[in-house]
Amino acid sequence: MEISNDTQALVSARRERSLTTIVRDRLEQMILQGELGAGTRLNEQALSKVLGVSRGPIREAARLLERDGLVASVANQGAFVRQLSIEEALELYDLRAVIAGYACAQLAERASAVEKREMREMVEEMDRCITTEEEARYFELNLAFHDRIAELSGGRRTLELYTSLGKEVRLLRRRVLRGTDSLRFSNEEHKQIVAAIEDGDAPAARQAAEQHHINGKRRWLDTL
Template sequence: MRAELEFLQNHSLTSVLRRELESLILSGEFAPGERLNENSLATRFSVSRGPIREVCRALAEKGLLELVPNRGVFMRRIDEEQAAELYDVRAGLFASAARLLATKVTAAHISELERLLDRMEEAVAMHSLDAYYPLNLEFHDSILRFAGNGRLHKAYSELVKELHLFRERALLQGGGLSVSNIEHRRIVAALRNGDATAAMEAAFLHVLSGKSRMTLPAAAVPGHSSGNAPDTGDLA
């Protein structure tokens, strides 16, 4: 019984640490390529280094961290070629979700998506990436949730976590906020009509549009407070 209790306690601790460290990573606290100090993390979370190592291994398997033998744990760097490959896969997954949702969409689904569209439009008017970005994440995640395919949702979510810094950059480029929400409205219009083919095509082209913006030269956008990614909260 004691061994079982210790297992449950350790398992719970690891789960909590994993969520907390993943949240720090996705909030932009660590720069790409930055070395994570296990001792500092252990002190920060008031735990030993063992659970920190276990969590770092798990996050490395998810593609968020990189374990370098004899050197330590580093934030993963994703170059444009790798990001482009991830965008291509994400486009297919998001298109599949939109197609599935079009076959079962409800008035409640459309109402929620339109609510998010309106809030994103307000962020566009303010030229605020910090306001737009989490709403954009919620919009995409809502479509995945409403589609009702758990495996598809999980696969998409893992790609989102790997791509979050590149997605932010894509929204900064080429009138990204305004263009992005126009594309969102096309997706919702197709869903509202129950047109699976149009929804799939609009969703696919939307992600590829983000991929194209990613390769444009960097540009500053008013309302974006820092170089770090906005807080993604419970990023799906």
């Protein structure tokens, strides 16, 4: 365990971020990177020593993480890193699919010319990554692409739910390593989505986005 004077430094530098949110981000990182495995109890005392803050902010941070489904609290026993069953993960994929479908439908009706251009360029960039076999970069761009869609769709809650479900599903599958073939298929689906949005065809955009996520679910299932 490392002592973290860095949090001290952060807080003394500027008080615009509360300790609670700092701890929140740190814990989220720990959980998503597997540093805190599924089912682990978030020991308030231990964490307060390691992170160098009192238990108050840690408790509040835990409550915030509860919101994203990353931890679950039990009365008088504390907060535990959530343990996700495969069934639950599949449910999350489905929910994410319908929300993404809705977001794309909205976007198809709202998107400005520059926004359409931005998305087309992202897809082209991903194409380039496939030919140059930069898988890591593709992975990153893919994430950014979907987040950007949710963002541009204009709905505050839509974005919140989409990103929240994205984090939650990462509890179980840390990373999907897929061959370049799979990447190619995936990006073809991206092209369909963007095409439908550029056409202003909301139903088609919705269908394409939904199917893309369902296919993602299948691709993940196949790796088990």
